[in-house]
Amino acid sequence: MKKNKFKKRSNHLIKWAVMGFVGIVLIGCANKSTKEEVQNKPNIIFILTDDQRWDALGYAGNPLAYTPEMDQLAKSGVFFKNTIATTPICAASRASIFSGLQERTHNYSFTTGNIKEEYMQNSYPKVLKEAGYYTGLYGKFGVKYKHLDSLYNIYENYDLRYDRKDITSYYYKTLGKDTVHLTRYTGEKALEFIKKAPSDKPFCLQLSFSAPHASDNTVEQYYWQEENNHVLENTTIPDANISEDKYFDRLPQRVKDGFNRLRWFWRDDTPEKYQHSVKGYYRMIAGIDNEIGRIRKELETKGIADNTIIVLMGDNGFFLGERQISGKWLMYENSIKVPLIIYDPRNKVHKDIEDMALNIDVPSTILDFAGVKAPLTWHGKSLKPFIDNENTNLERDTILIEHLWDFKNIAPSEGVRTKEWKYFRYVDDKSIEELYNLKEDPRETNNLIHNEKYQEVVVKLKNKLETLIEEYKDPYSFTPSNVMFKNNNFSWDVTSTKQKQTGYQILVSSSKENIDNNIGDIWNSDKIESNVHSEIRYQGEELKPKKEYYYKVRIYDEINRTGAYTLPKKISL
16 A cells, blocks of 8 residues: 555656656747747736735725726726635745746745745746746745746845834835835836837836735834825725624634734724724825836837736735734635736727636736747646637636645635635634635625535535645655554654655544544644654653544655645554
């Protein structure tokens, strides 16, 4: 049995590696273009905002949003009404955008080391650069990676200063003798890029604005430019939807105790804070909107506006007081839905698209516009057909949504979403489940998980979730073998010669159901930073004779990525 499991895992890794290699070879061949072909390709500007939720646009019908430039792009282009960030957190979402992969595969987040080189070899800016595009980045790259020069011809990687406790968190960059807001700085760098971009090749410029992300370590949280003081100046912000006590009370205890609630106290727990925070949030988005206006004027001045595609997206959603929480990370619509606009001046047909688009679709879409083949290993689909054709269908019925960061203050979760249904559960206690009918209950207030009428739906969605988890699993996942429990000690083998164990976690449960749900009710070691994998002493509740217990183990690799749990094993005393 162990040989078959090892063989299956080895075949999966070989298959993924071969796909990657073949993809690189095919891309290299397919993407070789003549000089004339390269010159005739469109320019592409990809604008990525930080924490802009899907409805933070005037075009989406939000009266609080002042976004005339974004609205004009939406009216003149294609607006995707149901765009999902497959992982609602900036680090993992950006890693997915660059690599074209689900978080389940790249397994990158804040506390891991540099993203694996294997996943960045096919990153979208690298593929474009090698295909003859002049590539640039200004703003928040958001992923730890040492070889940005392999991705971009020119770049400057910066973000708001989280080590600052005042306005200088956003005001520390200078233009001439003036210290300016990061939004203005990024806009100015975009204008410089457009002016200086070579005329003999197309360009792809990514602008990663830090706004409207809050300045977490400050009292004020939000800092905007004075030119946007007029936004909501004489407006009283209405209470957030579903913000009554009962909606907070329904949240799992691990969410109530976590960062979502903590940050609500930072921003929204008093009427004064709430008014300041929501106005600040929308004023910072208005600041980005101002820069988009300047950028479009510069494109006109240079005479390239008619051949420059603009893509605008948020990296994840955001709670503005709903359920009496703030931040993102959770599987609710507020957290996972983002705006996505694609404006192609060569195609004047406006559309609003209902199909589920994903953050991992953006790199495939950018490459498709550039006439460049996407790597075979990527998980997303090109959205370009929605711009070019009248009738298009992604043939996508179910998507994987997940937030897997192993961090005690934010409960990891995983689930699936269809056009009509959403099912999700919490990774550290899979018995905590939620099911919503998105058509009848778009605000997700009626959890149907225990409703007898919908148990067939639950089974179907849970089975689909397990299928997608297997399909997208990390081919480099670090898993122990020969796990044993003997004489009150645990041990296992670490067989990889390329990876090193830096930590482990052991769960011991009183039932098969609990161990399957990742509930270590007898002992949960939590993460132990150690390379030791033998004679690890059991330290949980006393194990009683003639009673069965179950255990499993997971280990962490050399860049602190979490491996999968081993299959449960029985302890009989």
